[in-house]
Amino acid sequence: MKLIxxxxxxxxxxxxxxxxxxxxxxxxxxxxxxxEQAALIQAWARSxxxxxxxxxSATVGMYNLRDTVAVRPGAKAPPGTMWKFxxxxxxxxxxxxxxxxxxVDVIYGFGFYDLGQEPVIVTAPDSDGxxxxxxxxxxxxxxxxYAAGKEVGYKGGxxxxxxxxxxxxxxxxxxxxxxxxxWVEMQPRIRVKDQVDLxxxxxxxxxxxxxxxxxxxGKPAPxxxxxxxxxxxxxxxxxxxxxxxxxxxQFWSLCSASMNENxxxxxxxxxxLPLFKYxxxxxxxxxxxxxxxxxxxxxxxxxxxxxxSMMNVVGPIVGKPSNGWDVPPVNFGATGADYLxxxxxxxxxxxxxxxxxxxxxxxxxxxxGAPLNGNKAYTITFxxxxxxxxxxxxxxxxxxxxxxxxxxxxxxxxNRYFLGSANDxxxxxxxxxxxxxxxxxPGKDKEANWLPSPKGPFYLLLRNYAPQPSAIEVLKxxxxxxxxxxxxxxxx
Numbered sequence: 001m002k003l004i005x006x007x008x009x010x011x012x013x014x015x016x017x018x019x020x021x022x023x024x025x026x027x028x029x030x031x032x033x034x035x036e037q038a039a040l041i042q043a044w045a046r047s048x049x050x051x052x053x054x055x056x057s058a059t060v061g062m063y064n065l066r067d068t069v070a071v072r073p074g075a076k077a078p079p080g081t082m083w084k085f086x087x088x089x090x091x092x093x094x095x096x097x098x099x100x101x102x103x104v105d106v107i108y109g110f111g112f113y114d115l116g117q118e119p120v121i122v123t124a125p126d127s128d129g130x131x132x133x134x135x136x137x138x139x140x141x142x143x144x145x146y147a148a149g150k151e152v153g154y155k156g157g158x159x160x161x162x163x164x165x166x167x168x169x170x171x172x173x174x175x176x177x178x179x180x181x182x183w184v185e186m187q188p189r190i191r192v193k194d195q196v197d198l199x200x201x202x203x204x205x206x207x208x209x210x211x212x213x214x215x216x217x218g219k220p221a222p223x224x225x226x227x228x229x230x231x232x233x234x235x236x237x238x239x240x241x242x243x244x245x246x247x248x249x250q251f252w253s254l255c256s257a258s259m260n261e262n263x264x265x266x267x268x269x270x271x272x273l274p275l276f277k278y279x280x281x282x283x284x285x286x287x288x289x290x291x292x293x294x295x296x297x298x299x300x301x302x303x304x305x306x307x308x309s310m311m312n313v314v315g316p317i318v319g320k321p322s323n324g325w326d327v328p329p330v331n332f333g334a335t336g337a338d339y340l341x342x343x344x345x346x347x348x349x350x351x352x353x354x355x356x357x358x359x360x361x362x363x364x365x366x367x368x369g370a371p372l373n374g375n376k377a378y379t380i381t382f383x384x385x386x387x388x389x390x391x392x393x394x395x396x397x398x399x400x401x402x403x404x405x406x407x408x409x410x411x412x413x414x415n416r417y418f419l420g421s422a423n424d425x426x427x428x429x430x431x432x433x434x435x436x437x438x439x440x441x442p443g444k445d446k447e448a449n450w451l452p453s454p455k456g457p458f459y460l461l462l463r464n465y466a467p468q469p470s471a472i473e474v475l476k477x478x479x480x481x482x483x484x485x486x487x488x489x490x491x492x
Contacts, residue, residue, distance in 0.1 A: 011086040015366065016190035025244045031295075038172035038295055045296040047281075050310075052276050052424040055339045057243060057307050058141035062185065063188070063258040064240035065350060066139075070112040071227055079227065080120075082111030082210055086202045088192060090415070094408045095225075101349050101461055102405055104417040105398050106132075107201050109188035112211060114225065114278045115163030116182045121174060121216040124148040125207035126156040131394040131465060132190040132204055135353055136161060139262035141346045142334045143354050145177045148188070148391060150357050151467040160213070161186075171217065181262035186210060187351055191338070191396060191465070193422040207423035221284075230257055239407060241350040243402040245306035249289055249297075251304035252279070256287035268337065278328040311347035318344060322478040324365035324372075330355055330475050355475065359467050361388060363460030367485040372404075377438035377489040384431040387481055388462060389421075395466025396421045399435065404457030425449045437486070460486070 031038070057481040073443060087093050089102040102108075107202035115343050122148045133149030141453055147159045158174045163182050166192070172177055188208050208293045215220040228319060232254060235244040247249055263283060264268060271285055279300060280292040308450050318341045319326035333354035335342040345352050363380075366372055382389055389397040398420030401410050409417040419425060425433045426448050436442040436450045437460075462483075465473055474481035 003436070008217040024178060031107060031293075032412065033359065041104060041293070042299060045293075045299040046302070047297070048275060049279065049300045050307075051339075052279055052281065052300075052308040052345045053303040054254075054311075055249070055272065055276075056251070057311060057343040059139055059258040059262065060155070060251055060254045061136075061241045061245060061346040061350050062139045062141055063229075063310050064252050065185070066112045066183065067229070067232050068240055071221050071229055072231060074110060077111050079112055079114050080212065080224070080233055082109050082186065082188075083207075084109045084202075084205050086198075086205055088195065088198065089409065090361050090417070091406075091408045091411050093401075095406070102401055102409065103189065103463065104400055104409055105191060105193070105396065105420070105422060105463075105477075106189040107198070107205060109186070109205060109208065111186050113161070113184050113434065114182065115161060115166065115179055115184065116225070117222045118168075118213045119160045119166060119170070121171075121209075121213060122159040122161060122186070122213050123209040123211075124156045124159070126151075127154045127190075127204045127205060129154070129394055130191055130200065130204055131396060132464075133353070135187045135189070135351065135357070136177065136179070137185045137187065137351045138179060139183050139185075139258060140181065140264060141342060141350060142180070142248055142335065143351070143357075144180060146357060146438045147177070147186075149397065156395070166214075170213075171308060175368055180265065183262055185351060197459070205364065212246070218244050227244065230254060238290070241308075241347055241450070242312075243304075243347065248301050248304040251307070252281065252289075252300060255288045256281050256285070260284060260286075268434075307343070308347055311343045314340070315344050315348065318363070318489055320475075320478040322371075322483040324363060324367060325483040325486075326362040326364065327475055327478045327483065328355065328360055328362075330472065332360070333357075354470055355411065357466070358387070359462075359464040359471060359475070361462040361483065363462065363483075363486055366488045368488050370488075372437075372453075374455045375440040377436070377442070379434050380484050381428070381432050381489050383436045386484065387468075387470050389464060389481060390420070390468035390471045391466055392466045396465070397464045398422065399460055399462050401437070401449065401451050401453060402459050402461065407458045408489065410454045412459065414447075414449070414450070416452060419449065419451050423448070438489075 050485045070077050085108040089104050092385055094102040103312050133145035135143050136145040137143050160170045160174045161177045161179055189202045190201040192198050212221050238244045280287050315326050318329050333352045398418040400418040403410050419435050427433055436446050437453050439455050440452050442450050
């Protein structure tokens with residue numbers, strides 16, 4: 001077999017990639033290397049930077065969220081406290097949180113807790129039959145435990161969330177939960193049907209307590225550490241999870257800072273991080289742009305600029321398409337070493353639950369193959385036996401409408417943002433229900449089943465809280481268990 005000459009091979013590849021001219025050639029001249037060599041270095045840097053950005057997107061997203069919720073001046077819940085968001089997430093209110101694709105049929109709590117000095121004790125109440133959960137998320141956006149919910153129950157209990165390096169004794173009657181990272185986010189979600197039902201949901205929320213171990217025991221708390229973290233400078237009016245920084249290279253300094261504070265699992269430290277040192281990212285060291293080769297730095301900037309957008313559109317790679325819906329993989333919410341799924345998870349729905357607790361199915365395309373848009377009217381018909389909407393009481397399901405531009409719920413005259421098991425929808429003769437998705441009323445006789453859309457692009461999210469085992473099982477085979485199509489009816 002004839003071997004290709006190394007130099008001619010380099011030239012051929014660089015030309016094919018379109019990298020050997022312009023800025024690359026100029027940078028090559030500065031560094032005293034042939035343009036074709038510089039082009040290959042840049043090509044390598046491009047792929048490595050995209051991989052690293054994908055890997056880091058979750059921890060940077062969590063860093064941004066912590067800054068917004070807990071650390072920045074005027075934050076709603078300083079470290080060790082919980083912001084109880086006891087309002088329904090209308091479009092205006094949701095925008096205050098920075099959370100994209102917010103759930104409208106629960107109220108939320110948000111709190112970040114530093115486990116570096118001592119554990120925190122979670123006291124979960126008996127909800128008297130109301131669905132609720134207390135999700136516990138590490139700083140790599142993995143929902144690793146629950147202090148209430150389908151898997152744990154709704155009767156309440158006491159749980160100690162323990163940091164990686166803590167050694168000590170816990171009080172009797174307290175169940176231990178070991179956290180993989182020093183910092184965790186806790187996020188209660190309590191079901192609420194409507195404004196009339198809101199006081200009952202708030203009562204459950206107010207009964208949730210999270211205390212440091214010392215406070216729980218009635219002892220003096222250790223001195224709170226000083227927090228002097230880098231403040232993310234984000235593009236205004238864009239949710240922090242979208243990773244759009246005024247200076248794109250800040251993505252990498254935050255990746256390094258978050259990683260150093262909350263190291264990944266040992267297996268990843270050994271197998272993944274060695275590659276990142278060529279990007280200037282090393283455990284235990286701050287990232288400094290001046291230490292990175294300019295050819296590599298240029299690609300790191302592009303990767304940082306694009307990672308949020310990439311994660312927004314590559315969902316079908318990990319999910320399974322079904323009649324215009326993206327059905328999530330079974331590992332959504334607790335992805336382990338599946339970094340792409342984790343990145344998609346964090347950008348599209350930061351702090352999403354595991355599929356054992358809740359399943360999120362994204363609707364993005366009509367049956368005509370075109371993206372959903374309010375210039376058309378659509379229908380969706382759910383059979384009563386549809387496996388995707390099967391729940392274990394007191395669980396529930398809903399389809400929520402989101403504006404494709406803002407990623408928040410859609411303002412509308414009905415103040416209706418979802419349809420599902422909480423709604424008194426009109427049923428068809430066979431027990432199925434047909435939803436009408438459009439910007440204008442489908443007629444008074446159909447308004448009970450109307451989910452108002454914006455005038456432009458939109459998407460849907462089907463949520464199933466406390467799914468039946470059958471609802472989880474169908475995630476493995478969408479071909480045999482398709483989602484109902486989103487059928488265009490007419491232009492509006």
